[in-house]
Amino acid sequence: xxxxxxxxxxxxxxxxxxxxxxxxxxxxxxxxxxxxxxxxxxxxxxxxxxxxxxxxxxxxxxxxxxxxxxxxxxxxxxxxxxxxxxxxxxxxxxxxxxxxxxxxxxxxxxxxxxxxxxxxxxxxxxxxxxxxxxxxxxxxxxxxxxxxxxxxxxxxxxxxxxxxxxxxxxxxxxxxxxxxxxxxxxxxxxxxxxxxxxxxxxxxxxxxxxxxxxxxxxxxxxxxxxxxxxxxxxxxxxxxxxxxxxxxxxxxxxxxxxx
Numbered sequence: 001x002x003x004x005x006x007x008x009x010x011x012x013x014x015x016x017x018x019x020x021x022x023x024x025x026x027x028x029x030x031x032x033x034x035x036x037x038x039x040x041x042x043x044x045x046x047x048x049x050x051x052x053x054x055x056x057x058x059x060x061x062x063x064x065x066x067x068x069x070x071x072x073x074x075x076x077x078x079x080x081x082x083x084x085x086x087x088x089x090x091x092x093x094x095x096x097x098x099x100x101x102x103x104x105x106x107x108x109x110x111x112x113x114x115x116x117x118x119x120x121x122x123x124x125x126x127x128x129x130x131x132x133x134x135x136x137x138x139x140x141x142x143x144x145x146x147x148x149x150x151x152x153x154x155x156x157x158x159x160x161x162x163x164x165x166x167x168x169x170x171x172x173x174x175x176x177x178x179x180x181x182x183x184x185x186x187x188x189x190x191x192x193x194x195x196x197x198x199x200x201x202x203x204x205x206x207x208x209x210x211x212x213x214x215x216x217x218x219x220x221x222x223x224x225x226x227x228x229x230x231x232x233x234x235x236x237x238x239x240x241x242x243x244x245x246x247x248x249x250x251x252x253x254x255x256x257x258x259x
Contacts, residue, residue, distance in 0.1 A: 009033035012099065014116045017042055022064045022079050023072050029098045038113050041083065041094040056085045057106035086110035118175055125179040126156050159183045162206070166213035178216045185213065 004024070007013060009032045015025075017040045028037050047060040060083050064075050081096040084106045095113050127133060130152060139145045163182045164174035189209050193202060 004028050004031055007032060007035055009035060012036045012038055012112065014113060015039040022062075022068050022075055025081075025096075025098070026075065026079060036098045038095055038097040038099065038109065040113070041096050047081075047083070050080065057101060058083045059101075082109075084109045086114075088114065121175075122156070122160075125183075126152055129180040129183050130155065159186050162186050162210065163213060163216075166210035167217075169210055170214050170217070172217055176217050177213060178218050181216045182213060185209075185216070 004027050013028060015037060020039055020042050025037050028035060047062045050059040050061055061078050061080050063078050069075050083094055083096055085092055085094045097109055099109055137145055137148050139148045159182055163177040167174040167177055193205050
């Protein structure tokens with residue numbers, strides 16, 4: 001696991017449940033200085049409660065799977081984790097972590113993992129607001145594909161930076177600004193600034209831009225237009241399916257006429 005060695009000390013690594021496993025998590029926590037992890041609990045996982053009673057913040061012990069010990073004989077037979085349970089929109093969720101209870105309250109752990117969703121929203125913003133839900137990149141060569149991807153990432157970070165600066169000035173959180181409208185507004189303003197004769201006024205214009213972004217704060221993040229579990233179908237696939245059904249219908253009608 002090469003990436004474990006590249007993780008910084010005094011850090012918390014937030015992982016998706018697909019990375020669940022004793023080998024990875026124990027290696028992460030034991031390497032470096034004060035390195036911790038946080039991951040959603042796997043459904044159906046069995047553990048032994050080490051505390052006196054159940055609560056929303058428990059210390060539990062789990063058995064290491066035979067498959068994991070076969071791959072890495074140095075793994076212990078059992079390993080201990082902290083289980084934090086919290087509620088989101090009426091549903092209970094549990095996360096496992098190596099963060100010590102003495103320093104990190106359960107509420108702080110729950111809020112930290114919930115913030116991980118912002119990463120997913122960032123990818124959504126790039127695809128929907130910047131790419132307009134395009135299924136493919138425009139570039140046709142390898143070098144231009146890299147250039148286009150770097151351009152998207154630079155543009156995204158530029159918008160996020162200006163939006164976060166505006167949020168700080170207004171005493172709000174950066175993720176409370178609508179990325180879609182901030183992207184449109186900042187892009188148009190930067191085009192105007194690039195044509196300005198006097199570049200010395202750029203700091204003043206940027207300050208004015210951040211002030212104007214105050215109208216883009218939102219109180220509640222909108223829900224996705226499609227459920228996450230629903231797979232998006234390409235229009236081409238839908239067209240082929242429609243043509244296939246029409247062909248079957250014509251054949252059926254032709255058979256009816258002949259009979």
